[in-house]
Amino acid sequence: MDYLPLPGTPVEEIDTPAIIVDLDIAEANIKAMASFASENGVSMRPHMKTGKSPFWALKQIEAGAIGVCAAKVGEAEILAEGGVREILVTNQIVSSTKIRRLFGVASRAHVTVAVDNHDNVDDLSMAAQMFGIELGVILEVECGMNRAGVKPGEAAVALARTVENAPGLRFDGVMGYEGSAVYTEDFDLRKQQAMESINNLLAAADDIEGAGLEVKIISAGGTGTYDITGKVDRVTELQCGSYLFMDSKYLEVFGDHPHPFRSALTVQGTVTSKPAPGRTIADPGLKAISTDQGLPGVVSIEGAIVRSLSEEHCVMETQGPADELQPGDKISLRPTHSDTTINQHDYYYCVRNGLLETVVELAGRGRFM
Numbered sequence: 266m267d268y269l270p271l272p273g274t275p276v277e278e279i280d281t282p283a284i285i286v287d288l289d290i291a292e293a294n295i296k297a298m299a300s301f302a303s304e305n306g307v308s309m310r311p312h313m314k315t316g317k318s319p320f321w322a323l324k325q326i327e328a329g330a331i332g333v334c335a336a337k338v339g340e341a342e343i344l345a346e347g348g349v350r351e352i353l354v355t356n357q358i359v360s361s362t363k364i365r366r367l368f369g370v371a372s373r374a375h376v377t378v379a380v381d382n383h384d385n386v387d388d389l390s391m392a393a394q395m396f397g398i399e400l401g402v403i404l405e406v407e408c409g410m411n412r413a414g415v416k417p418g419e420a421a422v423a424l425a426r427t428v429e430n431a432p433g434l435r436f437d438g439v440m441g442y443e444g445s446a447v448y449t450e451d452f453d454l455r456k457q458q459a460m461e462s463i464n465n466l467l468a469a470a471d472d473i474e475g476a477g478l479e480v481k482i483i484s485a486g487g488t489g490t491y492d493i494t495g496k497v498d499r500v501t502e503l504q505c506g507s508y509l510f511m512d513s514k515y516l517e518v519f520g521d522h523p524h525p526f527r528s529a530l531t532v533q534g535t536v537t538s539k540p541a542p543g544r545t546i547a548d549p550g551l552k553a554i555s556t557d558q559g560l561p562g563v564v565s566i567e568g569a570i571v572r573s574l575s576e577e578h579c580v581m582e583t584q585g586p587a588d589e590l591q592p593g594d595k596i597s598l599r600p601t602h603s604d605t606t607i608n609q610h611d612y613y614y615c616v617r618n619g620l621l622e623t624v625v626e627l628a629g630r631g632r633f634m
C-alpha cells in the first residue's frame with residue numbers, strides 16, 4: 266500500500282522522492298497560455314504527454330481549451346476514463362489491438378487520430394465500419410523535423426483524398442510539429458526555423474484545399490514556438506504541452522525572451538548521506554528524475570550543483586550553506602525535462618502556499634502503449 270499524506274501536510278513532510286507541483290504557478294501558466302490563445306484568435310489543444318492525467322486536462326479545458334492531445338492510445342484511454350471528451354491522438358495508431366482500443370476510446374469521447382500512410386487509413390476505415398463509429402482523421406505532415414508524417418505536395422493530397430473517400434472516416438485537416446525549432450535559443454532563428462516548418466504545413470493545407478477538400482483543422486505548436494505559431498492566422502489550434510510546468514530546458518531556451526510562464530514542478534528529495542566535505546548525497550536518482558536533457562538543478566538552496574545521478578543517488582558538490590545539509594534535510598530539484606521525469610512517478614503532490622492541497626494519481630504513468 267502507498268503511504269499518502271493528508272491535505273494540509275507541510276511540503277517538507279512529504280516523503281521523497283516526490284513530484285511537487287505549485288498549484289498557483291501551474292494554474293497561472295494555464296491561464297497565461299489560454300489568454301495568449303484567445304488574444305490571438307487560436308484555440309488551445311494542450312498536449313497531455315506532459316501532464317499525463319485527466320486532472321490537468323480538465324483544468325485546461327475549464328480554462329478554455331477545446332480539448333487535448335494524447336501521444337498514445339494508453340494516454341487517450343486514461344483521459345477518456347477521467348471524463349475528457351475531446352481528444353486528438355497525435356501519433357499513428359497501427360496494429361489491430363491498438364486500433365480496437367482506439368475505438369474503445371472513440372465510443373466514449375470524440376476522437377481524431379493522425380495518419381501518414383494509406384494502409385493505416387484502410388485499417389482505420391475497416392474498424393470504423395465494424396464498430397459503427399465515425400472517426401476523425403487528420404494528416405500528420407512532415408514539415409521539417411524528419412520524424413513521422415506525409416510529405417507536403419502530391420503525397421499529402423493523395424492521402425487526404427484516401428481519407429475523404431474512406432467509409433467511416435471524416436477528414437478533418439492537417440497537423441505538424443515544428444520540433445526542429447522549439448529548442449533554438451536565438452529567437453530570430455527560432456522564428457525563421459518555425460516559419461519554414463509552418464509554411465510547409467500551410468502549403469500542404471493549400472494543396473489539399475486546391476483539390477476541393479475542406480481543411481477544418483490546422484494544428485501545430487510547441488512551447489518554444491507558441492508565440493510564433495500562435496500568431497499565424499491560418500493555424501487553428503496549438504498543441505503546446507510543456508508550458509504547464511516549464512522545465513529548465515525551456516526556461517533556458519527562452520532566456521531573456523519575455524514570456525509569462527514560471528517553473529511549477531520540482532522533485533523533492535531527502536539528503537541521505539554526508540560522506541565528505543563538499544559532497545552531499547540525496548535520494549532522487551535516475552529512477553526519479555530524467556537526464557535526457559541534462560542534469561537537474563538544485564533550486565532550494567545556494568551552493569549545490571548536481572554532479573551525477575546513479576539509479577538511486579543524487580551526488581551533489583556542495584559549498585557554503587548547501588554544505589551544511591545533513592541527512593534528513595529536504596532539497597528541491599528542477600528537472601531539465603518534465604515529461605520524462607513525470608513518467609517515472611505514481612503521484613503529483615500538489616501544494617499551495619507550502620501545504621499539500623491534493624495528491625493526484627499519475628494515471629498516465631507508463632501509458633506508452
Ligand SMILES: Cc1ncc(COP(=O)(O)O)c(C=O)c1O
Nearest residue numbers: 355442486487488504505506507
Ligand atoms: C506532436 C507534438 N505536438 C506538440 C508538442 C509540443 O510539446 P512542447 O510544448 O512540450 O514543446 C510535441 C512535443 O513533443 C509533439 O510531439
